[in-house]
Amino acid sequence: MKTTSFWKEFTKGIVISNPLFVLVLGLCPALAVSTSVDNALGMSIGVTFVLLGSNIIISAIRKIIPNMVRIPIFIVIIATFVTIVNLVFHAYVPSLYESLGIYLPLIVVNCIILGRAEAFASKNPLLHSIADALGISIGFMLALLIISFLRETLGTGSLSIFGARLFTLPILGEHPMAIFVLPPGAFLLMGLLLALLRRLGVIKSE
Amino acid sequence: MNNLITIFLSMALINNFILAKFLGLCPFFGVSKKLSNALSMGVAVTLVMFIATVATWLINHYILIPFDVQYMSIVIYILVIASLVQIVEMAIKRTNLTLYNALGIYLPLITTNCAVLGITLINATEAYSLLESVVCSLGGGIGFTLVLIIMSGIRERLELADSPMSMKGLPVALLTAMLLGLTFFGFGGMI
Numbered sequence: 396m397k398t399t400s401f402w403k404e405f406t407k408g409i410v411i412s413n414p415l416f417v418l419v420l421g422l423c424p425a426l427a428v429s430t431s432v433d434n435a436l437g438m439s440i441g442v443t444f445v446l447l448g449s450n451i452i453i454s455a456i457r458k459i460i461p462n463m464v465r466i467p468i469f470i471v472i473i474a475t476f477v478t479i480v481n482l483v484f485h486a487y488v489p490s491l492y493e494s495l496g497i498y499l500p501l502i503v504v505n506c507i508i509l510g511r512a513e514a515f516a517s518k519n520p521l522l523h524s525i526a527d528a529l530g531i532s533i534g535f536m537l538a539l540l541i542i543s544f545l546r547e548t549l550g551t552g553s554l555s556i557f558g559a560r561l562f563t564l565p566i567l568g569e570h571p572m573a574i575f576v577l578p579p580g581a582f583l584l585m586g587l588l589l590a591l592l593r594r595l596g597v598i599k600s601e
Numbered sequence: 602m603n604n605l606i607t608i609f610l611s612m613a614l615i616n617n618f619i620l621a622k623f624l625g626l627c628p629f630f631g632v633s634k635k636l637s638n639a640l641s642m643g644v645a646v647t648l649v650m651f652i653a654t655v656a657t658w659l660i661n662h663y664i665l666i667p668f669d670v671q672y673m674s675i676v677i678y679i680l681v682i683a684s685l686v687q688i689v690e691m692a693i694k695r696t697n698l699t700l701y702n703a704l705g706i707y708l709p710l711i712t713t714n715c716a717v718l719g720i721t722l723i724n725a726t727e728a729y730s731l732l733e734s735v736v737c738s739l740g741g742g743i744g745f746t747l748v749l750i751i752m753s754g755i756r757e758r759l760e761l762a763d764s765p766m767s768m769k770g771l772p773v774a775l776l777t778a779m780l781l782g783l784t785f786f787g788f789g790g791m792i
Contacts, residue, residue, distance in 0.1 A: 419771060422630070423715045427623040467683060470712075474676040482672060497722040497783075500675045504715045506627060578621045579782035586775030593767035 401526045408530030410597070415538035416589065417598050421507040424498045425539055426581040432556055435543035439536035441447045441480045441499060446508050448476040453516040454524035461515070467511045469558045470503070477503045507535065536539040545584055550575030605736045607792055608729075619748045625716035630750060632707065632772055634760070639753035640661055641703045641742030643746025647739070649689060649711050650720050653682050654738035657721040658731050678721050678726040686712045712746055751781065787792050 414420050418534050421442075428434040449472050453460075460468050481500055484492040492499065502508065511531060516524040552567035574580040592598045618624045627648065630640045657678055665671050690708045694701045711717060720741050724734040756776055764773050 419630075422626045423623045426626070467680075469678055470683060471676065474679050478672065478675050481675065488757060497726065500714050500722055501624075503675055503679050504713045504718050506713065509713060572639060574783075577786070578623065579779045579786065581623070582775045582779035582782055586772045586779065589775065590765075590767045590772040593772070 403440075403520060404523050404526040405530040405562050405597060408527060408532075409534040409537065411413075411597075413418075413534040413538055415535060415542075416592055418507075419509075420510055421505045421535065421587075422551075422585075424501060424505060425535075425542065426585060427498050427541040428495055429581060430550070430576050431494075431547050432540065432554065433491065433544045434494055435539040436536075436556075437484070437488065437495055438498065439532065439539050441484065441495075441502055441507065442507070442535055443529075444480055445476040446472060446511060446532050447525065448523055449473045449475035449508055449512055450516040450524040450528035451521065453512050453523045453565055454519060455470050457517045465517060466509075466513070469509060469517075473512070475505050492600060505533065514557075540587065542581075542584060546575045546580060550577075605733065608733055609675070609736050609740040610788075610791060612737050613744035613747070614785060616791065617748055617785050618719070618741050618745045620778065622719065624719040625714050625745055628707070628710070628714060629752065630771060632749070633751075634753065634756050636750065636753045636757065637681075637703075638707075639749040642707045643742070643749045645704045645707050646711055646716055646745055648713060649686060650717050650738045650742045651735065652685055652689065653717050653721055654724060654734050656681055656685060656732070658729075658734050661725055668780025672692070674725065678718060682717050682721070683712045698771050716741065718783060748781065748785075752777065755781075 408414065412418055415422070415425055424438060424442075428438045449469070452472050453469060480502065481492075484495070484499060486570060511527060519527070544554070548564065549567065549572050552569070552571035553562045553563040559596045572580075589598075590595060612618075615623060619626065620630050628642050628646070632638050660677060660681060661671075661674070665674060665677065686708060690701075693704065693708070720738045723741075724737060726732075727737075729737055752774075756774060759773060759777065762773075769774075
């Protein structure tokens with residue numbers, strides 16, 4: 396019984412309530428950092444850490460948080476974890492820290508994390524909150540990887556992960572569609588992806 | 602003076618908060634369905650951005666830097682913004698009830714608006730002076746309001762347009778944002 400509900404909370408975040416494609420939360424960092432797969436990976440690792448940490452702490456102390464001041468408490472807990480991520484990235488992966496820029500500290504105001512704290516972790520036991528955090532994080536990571544993969548390959552004509560060039564496309568390599576790495580390309584790709592997923596019936600239309 | 606004009610234009614048009622920096626997308630897609638709401642939201646965000654910029658600049662230069670605790674900036678900034686939004690809400694409620702009713706639910710939502718935290722972080726990383734920070738926040742706020750108003754005008758028409766089933770709502774709004782972004786790209790030649 397217990398393992399099945401754990402599994403349910405875990406899988407739900409990946410497809411059925413995928414934070415980016417279905418709930419459309421956390422659009423700001425997703426569109427901003429998806430210019431390359433490296434950035435997308437770094438961002439999703441940061442979000443995973445913060446979401447897991449905040450869900451664990453909030454779920455653990457959910458019974459002693461006064462209802463009136465719960466939102467400020469959530470924000471302080473989240474901000475603490477974001478500070479940790481910020482300092483760790485600054486110390487160990489300075490190049491990633493540079494390219495993520497202000498979007499790394501902006502995880503604080505990412506709607507996904509506060510949303511999970513308010514809607515799930517503050518009402519559910521520890522184990523389920525961990526499952527929920529992992530599921531939602533993986534869903535976010537998958538969505539972000541899809542977007543960044545398409546943007547990098549179409550926009551630069553090649554794909555490289557952590558400095559290692561994986562492949563270069565034949566024609567696009569010489570004449571990349573630069574719009575995809577520019578900000579308008581993010582809107583274009585996100586709009587087309589959402590429409591495609593609705594057409595295929597993966598997510599419901601409005 | 603030239604420097605200030607450059608900062609203002611760059612924040613308002615070239616590096617527009619919504620179209621180039623992707624900050625404040627939630628109100629952009631959520632609120633921008635009616636022209637009057639868009640204006641109220643834009644004004645509220647600009648006001649909070651301005652006050653938050655002054656407050657965080659003072660805190661940064663008179664508390665965080667002298668005591669060498671800049672690593673606490675994220676926690677401090679978000680707390681300052683959250684309490685400022687509360688104070689602004691109370692002040693507007695006491696002094697101008699019409700404005701308070703017009704802004705309605707948008708005021709509390711501004712706490713989690715990335716544009717506000719974004720502007721304080723930009724000012725901190727660029728190491729702007731107080732005047733430069735204020736100009737930067739005003740430019741950002743006005744650019745934000747401008748795009749919100751343009752978008753709401755388009756979306757009022759878009760609601761009536763006969764777009765394909767799967768494109769209705771958000772996808773078509775995203776594509777509109779792309780076209781707007783391309784147009785704003787043209788401002789890049791100004792500086």
